[in-house]
Amino acid sequence: MIEADEDRADAFFHALADRTRRDILRRVLAGEHSVTALAASYPMSFAAVQKHVAVLERAGLLSKRRQGREQLASGDVEALRSVASMLTELEDVWRGRIARIDELIQED
Amino acid sequence: MPVTNVTKDLDARSLVITAEFAASVERVWQVYADPRQLERVWGPPTHPATVVEHSLTPGGRMHYYMTSPEGEKYYGGWRVLAVEEPHRFTFEDFFAGDESFTPTPGMPVSTSEFTLEPTASGTRAVFTTTYETPEALQQVLEMGMEEGATLATNQIDALLAEG
Numbered sequence: 001m002i003e004a005d006e007d008r009a010d011a012f013f014h015a016l017a018d019r020t021r022r023d024i025l026r027r028v029l030a031g032e033h034s035v036t037a038l039a040a041s042y043p044m045s046f047a048a049v050q051k052h053v054a055v056l057e058r059a060g061l062l063s064k065r066r067q068g069r070e071q072l073a074s075g076d077v078e079a080l081r082s083v084a085s086m087l088t089e090l091e092d093v094w095r096g097r098i099a100r101i102d103e104l105i106q107e108d
Numbered sequence: 109m110p111v112t113n114v115t116k117d118l119d120a121r122s123l124v125i126t127a128e129f130a131a132s133v134e135r136v137w138q139v140y141a142d143p144r145q146l147e148r149v150w151g152p153p154t155h156p157a158t159v160v161e162h163s164l165t166p167g168g169r170m171h172y173y174m175t176s177p178e179g180e181k182y183y184g185g186w187r188v189l190a191v192e193e194p195h196r197f198t199f200e201d202f203f204a205g206d207e208s209f210t211p212t213p214g215m216p217v218s219t220s221e222f223t224l225e226p227t228a229s230g231t232r233a234v235f236t237t238t239y240e241t242p243e244a245l246q247q248v249l250e251m252g253m254e255e256g257a258t259l260a261t262n263q264i265d266a267l268l269a270e271g
Contacts, residue, residue, distance in 0.1 A: 093152060094235075095111055098127045100149040101139050102110045105131040 015059035021052045028062055029075030036070065122238040130230040137194035137224060140164060147172065166191055171209045185209055196223045
């Protein structure tokens, strides 16, 4: 993995390592939500919810646009596909290990 | 390819890989019982592993580090839980910040069970790894992807559905 991918992985998984952020992401993937409406869904301050939205935005998982006084947030499906492809690389690591066992055994 | 099956349980965050090897159960067991063989298979070619402590007994530890092409060292280990030589062993994974091998708080990252059973042509090995939390997954990525186990393309759904 190249450095930029690893930085991206860090940002993605930091963003996803929080229950509220996963919940927010689930909602905005299903459709655009105003940050105000999102904030009303959680027992925390508007500022706290706004912070969670910002973390998701920095990780490239969510994008925002402005409509009048409202900020509208939606999930970025493409970015999620990138996460999925990184996870698939983990499978390759595992397969590599098994292939090396096979190689080692065949040396006997 | 020796891998014959890959199964993911998204809710449990577990991965089961089945592989068939053309060798006896005893021979495959040796790969794990011998630290010199284990280090040849554990790290990928770009990040070779060096095993510095190895005790495949209940309560025993396996300590290793992997060296990146830039010379950076990543420390990790196993805490061995159960051993039924030569058929089965279970262990918890942990990461450490340095050569003292003090587990990083919040561990273990994952719990694994390896089982070996004889077949007509050799050995069927089943490797089961269960990740404790999404944070554990993040740890794996921070290790530079070298500590990985398989995760489904759609495992992301499990992370998201967890809420």
